[in-house]
Amino acid sequence: MSLILPTIGFSLISASILALAAVGFTLQFGVTNILNLAFAEVMTSSAFVAYWVNSRGISIWIGMLVAGLFGAILSLLINRWLYRPFIRSGTRLFGLIIVSMGLALIIQNGVLAITGPGFFTYDQPHGLAFDVAGIRFTYTELAILLIAVVAMAAVHLLLTRTRLGKAMRACSADSALARCSGVPTARVVDIAWLLSGALAGIAGVTLFMNTTAFSVTTSGDFLVVIIAAAILGGVGDAYGAMLGALIIGFATEFSALFLNSAYKTAIAFVILVVVLLIRPQGVRAAFAAAREVQT
């Protein structure tokens, strides 16, 4: 079928946006074990910072960098000023989930109060398209693909080629042991929040660039799919999240091609449930049961 090749291309674009977000989400969760449901709102607020920059005549690519920086700082502050005090006062996994839900509402309504309820768009290059192996990509789509590949390669190098990456993996596997082995876990946790926030910011901008017109709720609708990709890959495993994003990206786009488009999200979850029934630890990582939060 002539549409199969283009659908592979569109699946890669969807998977790219999803991978940026899912890896950001799972990197932080892997190290801290805090299920941060405000992640999508960090994406939203950062993407609106990019909008603010862009609306002053500055390139959206510069806006994306500013959004990444903003997301990193916001995430770090969220941990230091909100989650950490709660953890110190004895709040644990489920309590923190409720805190993160509350935070998501606060951020979303805060952004809404500033921006208003309308729809917005970036001033970005439109109309340019390139044929790559028979697939017609827009300039924006190719850029998103490239950003995702570079970001994933950077995460891979960080985790495998640096002392910080090894420390992060050690904290993710067993933080108590890592602490006993001299790993500065508090600093590693801070860096995990910074990285997660930066990826959230970049993912937010790529998502908003791809949807053309966006509002304060655009990222919120995406959170469930992000979590699905992270779980599918094995919670806390960055490589698993990349793989999970690919699987869900392809599943949703191909279901839109061969089945009714209305079922595309449902199909992603059918796959998630089936995979978890067969392999509860996710497609890659060791199952993260009985984990405890890290400050």
Add this chain to the structure above:
Amino acid sequence: MTTRVTMARLSATATLVALVAGCGGGGGGGGSSSSSGVGTLVFGELMPFTGDQATEGGQVTNGCQPAIAVINKAGGVLGNKVTCQEFDTRGDAVDAVPAAQKMLATTTNLVGVLGPSTAEAPATEPLLQQANMPMFSVAGDPQFDKSTDPYFYRFTPADDLAAKALALEAKNLGYKRVAVVFTAGDSAQANVPSLQAVAPILGLQITDALSITPNQPSYRTEVAKLLANHPDVIINEGDPQSDATFFGQLKEAGGNIPMVITAVATFSDWQNAMSTAMGSAVLADLMTVIDPYTPTEGEGWQVFNDTLKGLHGNGVDYKQYNADIYSRTTYDACIAMALAMTASNSIDPKTYNPHIADILTPGSDKTTVHTYQEGLDALKASKKIYLVGAGGELGLNQYHSVAGAFETQHYDPATKALVHVGVIPNDELKALSLG
């Protein structure tokens, strides 16, 4: 043991809550022996005020608010003030049922309901009927076309009629190959079966019938699939976010295809999102909007218009709703209820309900009234009345529904508003028998 005790307490509490909700089913107004001095009467707005369908709640609010202003200015209903109260259904049955139960159980002096909308009507209409509560639904769902519920009213044309108007306009514009793109969900999907049924009658070929999941980051695959079948025109209804993404990506894929859009395109939110995604000029070139129509004229509409203008702000939007058929007919519903209560000298819905249809049916022995004050004066003079309000002559049938005409509109990028182009008369739609 502790768990069992807790479970038993929870069960007892749930039972108590259910009993209280059930006992309150008659509504506040029901059963009142005295109709004056009972306190403020409430028109319950059982509509979505949040979520994708929130615009429908705005339409109802912008009909109810001017109505209560007019009624209260004339001294209220039987000496009682009236007010509007929102009950958010969030546009789905799961949230709508508890919202309806809460409204019925807890609202003192509830005398009528404005709503429900399409997505929640099948689930909530039986509850309201059981409570003997008049409801003025905006549900286009064809299953209510021949409703025998004596408390159910619908003052705007059903979706099957709207679907005929959409298909007829596509044919009138000279198109033959039609792609149907509607977002998944009861509200939009209610149009699709009738569209598919009427298309062959008009000689139209449906190339695709896409039901798209709302608020996805990409519809590129759906767009490619649609383009592969080479449609001449797209018939569409969707929320602003989904449509902006879909049509923005369609444009980027090189598919500038004419569109015939339902009444969703009358909302400024939708227009803003789409003009942002496609550009105002492209939108003006490609789009035709089909909207239920009655002329914005007459004494009834003038009072509605002036009152709405005076209330502008705090959730009332004059520019958006002064011509909106849903707001105008909601306004008429409130006026009709108020006059029916006056005519029956009762705020008990069971007692005053039969008078609603009577007030909205013409007759040679009746005095035509256009405003609440005119209606009150005529009733005081012991005259029978026929209300022609802000929505014009409604033409209620035996099922308490209306047929009605549709108008075609185009987008004017200079004023960023829709402009009236023409009318599709009801007779033309009636002629399109679906067998």
